[in-house]
Amino acid sequence: MATSSSSTLTAREQSVRVRLMPFIDRYGVLLVVVGMVLIGYALEPKVFLSFLNISNIMNQIAFNALLALGVFVVIITAGIDLSVGSILVLSMMSMALMAHPEKIPAWVPDNVRMALSSVLPAPWYVLIFVPPIIGVLCGMINGWGLTKLRLPHPFIMTLGTLNIFRGVSNLISGGVPISDLPDQVRWAGYEKIAITPDIDIPASMLVLIVTFGLMSLFLNHTRIGRHIYAIGGNPQAAKVSGINVDRTLVVVYALCGLLAGMAGLLLAGRTNSGFPNAGLGQELDAISAVIIGGASFFGGRGNVLGVFAGALVIGIMRNLLNLRDVPVFWQQILIGVIIILVVYFDVLRRKAGSGRES
Amino acid sequence: MNQTSSTSIAALEARGISKYFGAVTALEDVNLHVMPGEVLGVVGDNGAGKSTLMKVLSGLHSASKGQLFVGGQEVHFSGPRAARDRGIEMVYQDLALAGNLRIDENIFLGREQLRGGIFINHNANMRKAQEHLDKLKIHVKSVSQRVEELSGGQRQAVAIARATAFDAKVVIMDEPTAALAIKEVRKVLDLIKDLKNHGVSVILISHRMDDIFYVCDRVMALFRGRNFAEAPLTQTDRNEVIGWIMGNKNQTSETSESHDLN
Ligand SMILES: Nc1ncnc2c1ncn2[C@@H]1O[C@H](COP(=O)(O)OP(=O)(O)OP(=O)(O)O)[C@@H](O)[C@H]1O
Ligand SMILES: [Mg+2]
Numbered sequence: 319m320a321t322s323s324s325s326t327l328t329a330r331e332q333s334v335r336v337r338l339m340p341f342i343d344r345y346g347v348l349l350v351v352v353g354m355v356l357i358g359y360a361l362e363p364k365v366f367l368s369f370l371n372i373s374n375i376m377n378q379i380a381f382n383a384l385l386a387l388g389v390f391v392v393i394i395t396a397g398i399d400l401s402v403g404s405i406l407v408l409s410m411m412s413m414a415l416m417a418h419p420e421k422i423p424a425w426v427p428d429n430v431r432m433a434l435s436s437v438l439p440a441p442w443y444v445l446i447f448v449p450p451i452i453g454v455l456c457g458m459i460n461g462w463g464l465t466k467l468r469l470p471h472p473f474i475m476t477l478g479t480l481n482i483f484r485g486v487s488n489l490i491s492g493g494v495p496i497s498d499l500p501d502q503v504r505w506a507g508y509e510k511i512a513i514t515p516d517i518d519i520p521a522s523m524l525v526l527i528v529t530f531g532l533m534s535l536f537l538n539h540t541r542i543g544r545h546i547y548a549i550g551g552n553p554q555a556a557k558v559s560g561i562n563v564d565r566t567l568v569v570v571y572a573l574c575g576l577l578a579g580m581a582g583l584l585l586a587g588r589t590n591s592g593f594p595n596a597g598l599g600q601e602l603d604a605i606s607a608v609i610i611g612g613a614s615f616f617g618g619r620g621n622v623l624g625v626f627a628g629a630l631v632i633g634i635m636r637n638l639l640n641l642r643d644v645p646v647f648w649q650q651i652l653i654g655v656i657i658i659l660v661v662y663f664d665v666l667r668r669k670a671g672s673g674r675e676s
Numbered sequence: 677m678n679q680t681s682s683t684s685i686a687a688l689e690a691r692g693i694s695k696y697f698g699a700v701t702a703l704e705d706v707n708l709h710v711m712p713g714e715v716l717g718v719v720g721d722n723g724a725g726k727s728t729l730m731k732v733l734s735g736l737h738s739a740s741k742g743q744l745f746v747g748g749q750e751v752h753f754s755g756p757r758a759a760r761d762r763g764i765e766m767v768y769q770d771l772a773l774a775g776n777l778r779i780d781e782n783i784f785l786g787r788e789q790l791r792g793g794i795f796i797n798h799n800a801n802m803r804k805a806q807e808h809l810d811k812l813k814i815h816v817k818s819v820s821q822r823v824e825e826l827s828g829g830q831r832q833a834v835a836i837a838r839a840t841a842f843d844a845k846v847v848i849m850d851e852p853t854a855a856l857a858i859k860e861v862r863k864v865l866d867l868i869k870d871l872k873n874h875g876v877s878v879i880l881i882s883h884r885m886d887d888i889f890y891v892c893d894r895v896m897a898l899f900r901g902r903n904f905a906e907a908p909l910t911q912t913d914r915n916e917v918i919g920w921i922m923g924n925k926n927q928t929s930e931t932s933e934s935h936d937l938n
Pocket of ligand 2: 726727728769850
């Protein structure tokens, strides 16, 4: 009697688990976000959920979220892009330089300088396309390099370009900040959009929502998007199905570069400058957001919403710790702990889940 | 197309195929043909070159030497897509499925049906996948399951469904029964018979004599990367075929073996 009732309980438990699993699998990290919001509200009831603070968080996570989104696409293919922080700074500095030709460093030959200053400073409608274009070019270099040179892992290629792109960025700018950009260029990173007379949202939030929405559409509903997942799931399967794996990878890294360039545009807008330390070490925050968001280094897993939530987790935590005046060193330690815990829970969940290896 | 001419021309033929991997000779001067609606068994010891030959036929490897003909016409495959476009499909030894994708996505991988030229028509693909599985009498809970959730036999079935989803002329199967339970083996073999009845040619690689003698019309043996022997099934028996695999021909004592290969 006791045995049978306990066994039916387990059966029911199991069926609940079976039904809940796909949900937790997809949206588990959203629960973490909700948990953090509740904690934040409990600790700082007046400030935390104020409109100003929320829009502050959004503005702060914007450029990391864009970087993370790009890195996510790469991680779906079981790759990695370490160079996004450097792409960010190179795209930002290139734009700043084109707005301020007088800052072209001394080593540039005079005739080149003359030629450049005849077309520069570029108007805002040219400047605004510079970061995304530089980003795409950098990403294509990454993709081309790792497919054509057959380097053992994307880690190698992008570790190389992490150094190269930052080096180039310092070289062309002389390693000094360049301030003052046209307002139109700053719009996405700086401006606020009035929704009602009292409420305005940061333009960066709009950029985020649109970009994430488009990316979700791309990854789930286009051929190349599904092929990106297929490559992460089993590159051999992709290949024998007639998918051009190398070309798809170049697109993936170019896309990652594009998003890094857009992140550069946002950051330049927010700070009204290009500065040589921009994006330094930022690739790690981006990767953290992706992993917290439920993607796997083995590829083929995760979704756009998870990445957004991952970036939010980091952003909310930074915000909370700032509101509570916790020193920045503790923030670092806590982010590390969260990464390990989130992935550990994921491991536990997989074990408990189906008992089947994935 | 008139029936008589199409039945006298091989659906797929390979002439004088050699394949070298650097210093390794995997295949040397191999010939193979399969007629429309014929089931050809290919046997050979481990490392005899069976999989390599099939990868040449399916466009995954390009041959170092030799020619391929589809329906009597010479072809040069630049990759698996080119072969698939000519109706040559392959079920790989390791199945080559993406476990993270749904069943229908695996079946139509690389050939998804679009809506408006840009977006995948997931509904149409799922419906067509279900219809196709029904036609093959393959049962799964739902085509929206991820392949990693399936049993070995079901995965095999999905791989076969992918190979037959777009009226294939020749389906190559590399040890499709190796990892299966007896009941599932029977299903796969009956599927092959079904394909044959629909006029599809099948090349079946197997180490199991039961498989070979249940479905094949003809059997050929590779030995150390070369043609060794072949016969219609009615003119041979298990012991002889097993002998071929070991490199023995019982009629003649001279074995055409080639010790220069290795
Ligand atoms: N990509 C490769 N690079 C180098 N050598 C290879 C490669 N693929 C196959 N070979 C070699 O070619 C030979 C034939 O291999 P193949 O896989 O075709 O054998 P097989 O008949 O399919 O064997 P099995 O029954 O074990 O599947 C082997 O000696 C193998 O080591
Ligand atoms: Mg083999």
